[in-house]
Amino acid sequence: MKVTTDDTRPVAATISSAPSPVATSVTLLPELTRVAMWVTAVVIAVSTAGAVVTLWWPATAGFTGADLVKARLDALKIGLSIGVGSGGVVALYLAWRRQHSTEADLDNRERTLAHQQAVATTT
Template sequence: MSNGTTTARRTPVMPAWTIWVGALVLLLVASLSMWLLLESFGSGSDRDKARLETVKVAGSIVLGTGGGVALLLAARRQRATELSLDQKERAAADARHDATERHAEHRPGAAAGTASAHPPDEPRTTLAARADQRPRGG
C-alpha cells in the first residue's frame, strides 16, 4: 500500500476551547459540591461539624493527590519537550556535518588534505602565462 513516499504522522492538537469547557465544568462541580455540603451539614450540630471536618480532610487529600498528578504530568511534558529539542539539535548537527563533508568533497585538493590547490598568497596564473614563463630550450 506504500507508494514510496513517507508521510509524517501528525499528532492531534487539543483545541483551546476544551480548556475553557473543562474550567467551566470544574467551576460547576465545585459550586454544586459547596451547596450540597452547606445544605447537608450546615445546621451547626456537633455531628454535622464532625462530618464536615471529615469531608474537609478528604477534600484536602484529593486536592493534594491532584497536585501530585499535575506535577508528574508537567514533568512528563518537560521531558518530552527536551527529548524533541535534543532530537532536533542532533538532526541539525548531522545536517551541518553532512554539508561540511559535501563542501570538502567539491573543493580541489581537499582529498589530499590541503586547504586548497592554490594558497591564497600565490597568484593564480593561466596556462598561457605559465607557458611564457617556462625556459625555452634551444
C-alpha cells in the same frame, strides 16, 4: 550551481537522493489554548464545589451538635482534597508536556547537527 570554499576554488554542489537523518517524523503535541486551560480550571472548580456540596448537606443529614460540625469539616476537607488532587494531576500533565517538548527539541537539534556534519563531509 557553484559553491565557493575558503580557498576560493569553485566546488560543484550535489543534492543527494538518500534520505537525510532530519527526515524522520517528530510527534508534535497539540497546542494548549487559553480556552482549554480555562475549561480545565472551571471543571476542577465545579468538581470541587460539587463534592463539597454533596458531602455537606446530604451526607450530614441526621447529625446534630458536635457530630454535625465534625462531619461538615470532613466534607470540606474531602472536597478541597479533590480540588488539590485535580490541580496536581494538571501540574503533572504540564510537566510531562514540557519534558516531552524539551526532549523533542533536543532530538531535533541532534538530527540537524548530524545532517550538517554529513553534508559537510560530502562537500
